[in-house]
Amino acid sequence: xxxxxxxxxxxxxxxxxxxxxxxxxxxxxxxxxxxxxxxxxxxxxxxxxxxxxxxxxxxxxxxxxxxxxxxxxxxxxxxxxxxxxxxxxxxxxxxxxxxxxxxxxxxxxxxxxxxxxxxxxxxxxxxxxxxxxxxxxxxxxxxxxxxxxxxxxxxxxxxxxxxxxxxxxxx
Numbered sequence: 001x002x003x004x005x006x007x008x009x010x011x012x013x014x015x016x017x018x019x020x021x022x023x024x025x026x027x028x029x030x031x032x033x034x035x036x037x038x039x040x041x042x043x044x045x046x047x048x049x050x051x052x053x054x055x056x057x058x059x060x061x062x063x064x065x066x067x068x069x070x071x072x073x074x075x076x077x078x079x080x081x082x083x084x085x086x087x088x089x090x091x092x093x094x095x096x097x098x099x100x101x102x103x104x105x106x107x108x109x110x111x112x113x114x115x116x117x118x119x120x121x122x123x124x125x126x127x128x129x130x131x132x133x134x135x136x137x138x139x140x141x142x143x144x145x146x147x148x149x150x151x152x153x154x155x156x157x158x159x160x161x162x163x164x165x166x167x168x169x170x171x
Contacts, residue, residue, distance in 0.1 A: 040164055042102040048128050049163045050086075050097040059089035063099065063161070065130060068108065068151040069144055077110035077151060079121060083138040084155060090134050096166050098134070099157060103127040106156065124159035 023030065042048065050063050065084040070077045091097050106125040144150075 040159065040162060042105075042126065042164065044103060046102045046164070048099045048102050048126060048157070049166050050091065050099055051161055051163050052097070057088045059087065059092065061088040062086070063088070063091075063157075065128075065135070065155040065157060066125070068106070068125075068154070068156065069148045070151040072147050072149055077108070078145070078148065079108060079110065079123065079125075079156070080144065082155075084130065084135050085138065086130070086134045087136065090136075094134065097163070098131055098166065099162070100128040100130040100155075103129060103154060105159070125156040126159050126162060127154040127156055130155050 062085040064081050066079050067082040068077060069080055086099065104127045106127060108121065108123045108125050110121055
């Protein structure tokens with residue numbers, strides 16, 4: 001085998017090992033993306049529903065919508081609750097767990113609040129246009145931190161709380 005063929009084979013082996021390493025390093029994101037596209041194959045304009053668990057909870061339970069915010073001076077992004085929600089009572093009244101229309105997927109890397117503490121977050125979010133006849137607004141919404149602004153005009157829901165089908169069930 002000539003020297004140039006050895007270098008070509010070595011280069012191919014290095015590329016294969018590098019790609020395998022990248023795949024291994026990102027395996028959780030790859031699994032999330034695969035599961036998401038297989039179980040929730042939304043296209044723009046599709047109706048988005050809450051999962052069945054929301055139709056059997058207490059009437060005052062709220063399904064929350066979120067907004068993305070970004071720092072005015074750095075690349076930091078955060079997820080905040082902006083006071084928009086749909087109550088389970090509304091789901092029950094309409095015999096549907098409909099949330100609105102799908103716009104796009106968003107993989108979010110940044111910080112968010114969990115149990116009152118700021119933490120690092122990796123989340124699969126769906127931008128949706130909420131059904132304006134169903135949503136309510138809280139008079140006491142989270143305040144935006146100083147030095148931040150909305151990243152866009154979209155409302156978001158956590159992907160794991162959604163379904164492609166109306167799973168309404170009242171006991």
